[in-house]
Amino acid sequence: MNLRDIEYFVAVAKSGHFRIAAEECYVSQPTLSGQIKKLEEELGSSLFERNTRSVILTAFGEEALPIAKKILANVQELQSCAESLKDPYQGILKIGIFPTLGPWLFPRLSEPITEEFPHVQVHLLEEQSNYLIQKLQNGELDIAFLALPQDIPGMKEIPLFSESFWAAFPEKHSWSQKEEIYPDDLNGENMLLLNDGHCFRDQAIEICYRYGAEERKQFRATGIETLRQMVRMGSGITLIPRMAIPDFPEKGIRYKEVSGADFKRNIGLFYRTTHPKSLLIEDLAKLIKGICGIELPVKSI
Amino acid sequence: MNLRDIEYFVAVAKSGHFRIAAEECYVSQPTLSGQIKKLEEELGSSLFERNTRSVILTAFGEEALPIAKKILANVQELQSCAESLKDPYQGILKIGIFPTLGPWLFPRLSEPITEEFPHVQVHLLEEQSNYLIQKLQNGELDIAFLALPQDIPGMKEIPLFSESFWAAFPEKHSWSQKEEIYPDDLNGENMLLLNDGHCFRDQAIEICYRYGAEERKQFRATGIETLRQMVRMGSGITLIPRMAIPDFPEKGIRYKEVSGADFKRNIGLFYRTTHPKSLLIEDLAKLIKGICGIELPVKSI
DNA sequence: TAAAAATACTCCATAGGTATTTTAT
DNA sequence: ATAAAATACCTATGGAGTATTTTTA
Numbered sequence: 132m133n134l135r136d137i138e139y140f141v142a143v144a145k146s147g148h149f150r151i152a153a154e155e156c157y158v159s160q161p162t163l164s165g166q167i168k169k170l171e172e173e174l175g176s177s178l179f180e181r182n183t184r185s186v187i188l189t190a191f192g193e194e195a196l197p198i199a200k201k202i203l204a205n206v207q208e209l210q211s212c213a214e215s216l217k218d219p220y221q222g223i224l225k226i227g228i229f230p231t232l233g234p235w236l237f238p239r240l241s242e243p244i245t246e247e248f249p250h251v252q253v254h255l256l257e258e259q260s261n262y263l264i265q266k267l268q269n270g271e272l273d274i275a276f277l278a279l280p281q282d283i284p285g286m287k288e289i290p291l292f293s294e295s296f297w298a299a300f301p302e303k304h305s306w307s308q309k310e311e312i313y314p315d316d317l318n319g320e321n322m323l324l325l326n327d328g329h330c331f332r333d334q335a336i337e338i339c340y341r342y343g344a345e346e347r348k349q350f351r352a353t354g355i356e357t358l359r360q361m362v363r364m365g366s367g368i369t370l371i372p373r374m375a376i377p378d379f380p381e382k383g384i385r386y387k388e389v390s391g392a393d394f395k396r397n398i399g400l401f402y403r404t405t406h407p408k409s410l411l412i413e414d415l416a417k418l419i420k421g422i423c424g425i426e427l428p429v430k431s432i
Numbered sequence: 433m434n435l436r437d438i439e440y441f442v443a444v445a446k447s448g449h450f451r452i453a454a455e456e457c458y459v460s461q462p463t464l465s466g467q468i469k470k471l472e473e474e475l476g477s478s479l480f481e482r483n484t485r486s487v488i489l490t491a492f493g494e495e496a497l498p499i500a501k502k503i504l505a506n507v508q509e510l511q512s513c514a515e516s517l518k519d520p521y522q523g524i525l526k527i528g529i530f531p532t533l534g535p536w537l538f539p540r541l542s543e544p545i546t547e548e549f550p551h552v553q554v555h556l557l558e559e560q561s562n563y564l565i566q567k568l569q570n571g572e573l574d575i576a577f578l579a580l581p582q583d584i585p586g587m588k589e590i591p592l593f594s595e596s597f598w599a600a601f602p603e604k605h606s607w608s609q610k611e612e613i614y615p616d617d618l619n620g621e622n623m624l625l626l627n628d629g630h631c632f633r634d635q636a637i638e639i640c641y642r643y644g645a646e647e648r649k650q651f652r653a654t655g656i657e658t659l660r661q662m663v664r665m666g667s668g669i670t671l672i673p674r675m676a677i678p679d680f681p682e683k684g685i686r687y688k689e690v691s692g693a694d695f696k697r698n699i700g701l702f703y704r705t706t707h708p709k710s711l712l713i714e715d716l717a718k719l720i721k722g723i724c725g726i727e728l729p730v731k732s733i
Numbered sequence: 734t735a736a737a738a739a740t741a742c743t744c745c746a747t748a749g750g751t752a753t754t755t756t757a758t
Numbered sequence: 759a760t761a762a763a764a765t766a767c768c769t770a771t772g773g774a775g776t777a778t779t780t781t782t783a
Contacts, residue, residue, distance in 0.1 A: 132435055132507060135773085149738060162774045164738060169772090174514035180571070180706035182586055183737040183782050187571035189708050190524065191517040195510055202506045206433060209499045213475035216492040223491065270481065270488035284758050285483055404757095405481035407490050436748085450763060463749045465763060470747095484757050484762045585783045705782095 134206060136170040137199045139163050140178060144196050147186045219408040221250040224415075227263040227275035228255065231331040231355050232294075232398065235374035236276070239422060247418055248411065259328045267401060274412055278330045279397040287409070289400040289416040292423040296338070296370040296394040297386045299362050306368070307385050314342050314392040321347040323361050323369040325354070334396050335370050359384065370394065398423075435507060437471040438500045440464050441479060445497050448487045520709040522551040525716075528564040528576035529556065532632040532656050533595075533699065536675035537577070540723060548719055549712065560629045568702060575713055579631045580698040588710070590701040590717040593724040597639070597695040598677055598687045600660065601669040608686050615693040619644040624662050624670040627652045635697050636671050660685065671695060699724075 142152035143163070153163040171177045178192035188196065216222060228237065237255065244253060256263070256272060263275040264283055279290060300306045306316070322344045325332040332351075339346060347367050352358040355375050362369055363383040376386045400416050402409065443453035444464070454464040472478045479493035489497065517523060529537065538556065545554060557564075557573060564576040565584055580591060601607045607617070623645045626633040633652075640647060648668045653659040656676050663670055664684040677687045701717050703710065 132511075133773090134433055134435055150736090158773090159775060160738075161740080161776085164740090166773075168739085174511065175518050176514045177708050180704055180708065181738070182706055183735090183780095184586060185569070186738090191514060191708075194513050194517065198506055198510045198513065202503055202510070205499055205503045205506065209496055209503070210433075210475065212495050212499065213477045213492060216495065217476050268486070285485060403481055405483055407478050407481065407492075434748090451761090459748090460750060461763070462751085462765080465765090467748075469764085482763070484755095484760090487763090 132170065132173055133166075134202070136166050137202055139166050140170060140192075141196065141199050141203060143167060143179065143186060144188055144192065144199075149181070149186065218250075219411045220248055220414075222408075223252045223254055224408070224411070225254045225256065225271065225273045227266060227272040228257055229260045229263060229276065229278070229330060230257050231325070231329055231372060232276060232278075232374070233257045234355075235372070236398075236423070240419060243418060243422060244415065248415070251411065260330045261328070264401075267403065270403075273406060273408065274400055274402040274415075276398055277401050278334065279399045281399070281401065283401060285403055285405070286401045287404045287406075289413070291398045291400055291416065291419055293395045293397050294423075295373045295388065296335070296396070297373060297376055297388050298368060299359065299371040299376075299384060299386050300368040301362055301365045302383050302385055303365060304368060304385075306387065311390045312387050313390050314394075316389075318343040320344045321367050323347050323358055323367045324351060325358065326351045329354075331355075331372065331396070338370065338394055372396065433471065433474055434467075435503070437467050438503055440467050441471060441493075442497065442500050442504060444468060444480065444487060445489060445493065445500075450482070450487065519551075520712045521549055521715075523709075524553045524555055525709070525712070526555045526557065526572065526574045528567060528573040529558055530561045530564060530577065530579070530631060531558050532626070532630055532673060533577060533579075533675070534558045535656075536673070537699075537724070541720060544719055544723060545716065549716070552712065561631045562629070565702075568704065571704075574707060574709065575701055575703040575716075577699055578702050579635065580700045582700070582702065584702060586704055586706070587702045588705045590714070592699050592701055592717065592720055594696045594698050596674045596689065597636070597671040597697070598674060598689050599669060600663050600672040600677075600685060600687050602663055602666045603684050603686055604666060605669060605686075607669070607688065612691045613688050614691050615643050615695075617690075621645045622648040622668050624648050624659055624668040625652060626656075626659060627654055630655075632656075632673065632697070639671065639695055673697065 139152065139156055139158075142155050143149060146152045146155065149164055149167075150160045153160040156163060167178065174191075174195075176191040177189055178195060179186050180189055181187075233255075241253070244251070256266070258266075260277055263272065263277060264281075266272040267275045267286065268283070276291075279288070281288065298306065298312055306312055309316075317339070322335065322339050324335050324346050336346065338344070350361065350366070352361060355371065358369050359371065359375075361367065363381070371386060400412070400419070402412050406412065440453065440457055440459075443456050444450060447453045447456065450465055450468075451461045454461040457464060468479065475492075475496075477492040478490055479496060481488050481490055534556070542554070545552070557567070559567075561578055564573065564578060565582075567573040568576045568587065569584070577592075580589070582589065599607065599613055607613055610617075618640070623636065623640055625636050625640075625647050637647065639645070651662065651667070653662060656672065659670050660672065660676075662668065664682070672687060701713070701720065703713050707713065
């Protein structure tokens with residue numbers, strides 16, 4: 132069966148004339164007659180009673196007509212749906228981000244994004260990176276922020292920006308007295324770290340290993356805020372991503388850049404190479420780079 | 433767009449594999465790939481994101497899938513509807529009959545019809561012949577009982593039976609004394625007749641004209657029962673179709689066949705030559721002939 | 734006789750096939 | 759290297775055309 136045949140059927144039913152219906156369908160009368168006949172044979176029942184004077188619907192035709200119209204309406208719906216989704220700068224964009232970045236990055240992005248792409252609705256998901264990758268691969272997410280490097284087959288990677296890690300320590304800690312902190316000062320320190328699964332934990336461990344610091348084993352924090360509270364209560368020192376550091380003095384805790392160190396994470400945007408909205412995503416990446424490209428120039432807070 | 437393409441789309445969406453979907457659709461993988469591509473181009477949006485590892489629906493594909501399924505379900509409905517209506521000995525049969533025959537003919541037919549054609553539902557319409565013809569022509573009726581002769585283009589005619597007209601007169605009328613009534617006895621009589629529009633009126637008028645009877649102008653009856661009551665009340669004499677005469681004596685009124693007369697009407701069944709259930713209708717006509725073919729042999733009541 | 738649908742036939746677009754290439758993991 | 763989809767190219771079905779016939783009011 133063919134959709135065009137169904138159009139022919141509806142046209143004949145509407146006009147009650149093969150010739151007129153043929154004109155309306157922009158085909159010749161024999162073509163239309165032939166297709167109607169084929170359709171009737173295919174269905175096994177005739178749709179019309181016809182002679183040279185009149186064309187009237189059979190009982191079956193009468194029942195078939197509303198169904199046929201429904202089919203055509205659904206096809207119409209499909210087409211207009213396609214039409215409205217054609218524009219890549221429009222529709223829902225499902226963005227994933229990991230929990231040690233999301234709460235500080237997103238507040239800075241939401242305004243500019245809605246301004247630049249007013250017809251895009253952002254749906255945000257905050258989960259640990261491995262889940263983000265999964266959902267990116269199976270299509271539950273359109274794009275995800277991930278810490279570099281990543282080697283995910285089928286994904287396009289757009290490096291966005293670097294973010295340094297600062298030392299965070301209690302006000303009472305001896306480091307408060309120091310003019311400068313150097314990487315080697317980490318040697319022998321006990322560092323508070325996050326739970327497993329956080330990419331930030333892995334990055335911090337890498338630094339500990341490099342400079343001879345130990346993980347403080349009694350507790351692992353579930354997130355940056357917990358970490359921060361633990362430091363404030365004097366449980367130890369840690370590293371904090373630059374964005375998570377407030378731009379005003381905080382009671383009980385001090386933050387300081389580590390002089391000469393290259394403590395940082397690189398953040399990139401990932402999307403499936405096959406994604407139909409790559410245009411939008413690339414533009415979005417440019418926007419984000421413009422906002423987060425230059426790091427804040429302060430040395431300590 | 434093509435219904436088969438939509439089937440392909442749904443199949444790929446279901447299995448998430450072009451090759452497997454192709455197998456399920458009994459076509460080759462390149463054919464299916466080509467048709468999907470064509471469909472996507474036609475709609476202007478891609479339905480799938482695909483690479484060699486995975487096939488996932490785009491946002492548009494996600495929206496299109498339920499619509500596509502709806503279309504296929506409707507096509508299914510159309511086909512099963514055709515299937516169930518294929519049998520001509522099944523379904524609704526709209527039968528028209530005129531009011532001076534229906535009330536006496538139908539009670540005799542309904543039982544045998546439902547017995548012989550248990551899957552046929554009879555919808556009955558009782559109207560004057562000209563309306564019946566109209567509705568027969570425009571398809572509102574499947575068949576109609578009409579008095580012969582009729583020349584209706586496009587209609588098949590099946591003669592069914594003849595029905596005689598008997599004289600009906602008040603008990604007090606002089607005819608009650610007569611052994612026999614002859615056609616010439618009508619000469620000079622005033623006859624009660626039906627309203628315009630009844631075919632039975634035309635037949636009665638024809639007989640009046642032939643034998644010198646006059647129409648009694650003061651009243652015209654709206655139906656056989658009115659006519660009967662008028663006769664009973666002594667308003668005059670009339671003719672009554674044989675079937676409308678009760679098989680028991682009635683107070684105040686007498687019925688008598690007119691000896692040697694050929695007062696009768698011929699009843700036939702009509703249907704459009706193009707009607708798809710001609711098989712059923714012809715069988716139905718045979719059944720009716722079997723029931724009404726032989727006239728009742730009584731001479732007077 | 735005239736108007737409408739049906740038939741006969743011809744042509745070409747395209748759905749479908751096979752063989753092969755490309756792509757991405 | 760392998761598995762999957764895409765491409766290239768050929769074939770054949772069938773949709774569409776024109777000319778003509780049939781039908782029936």
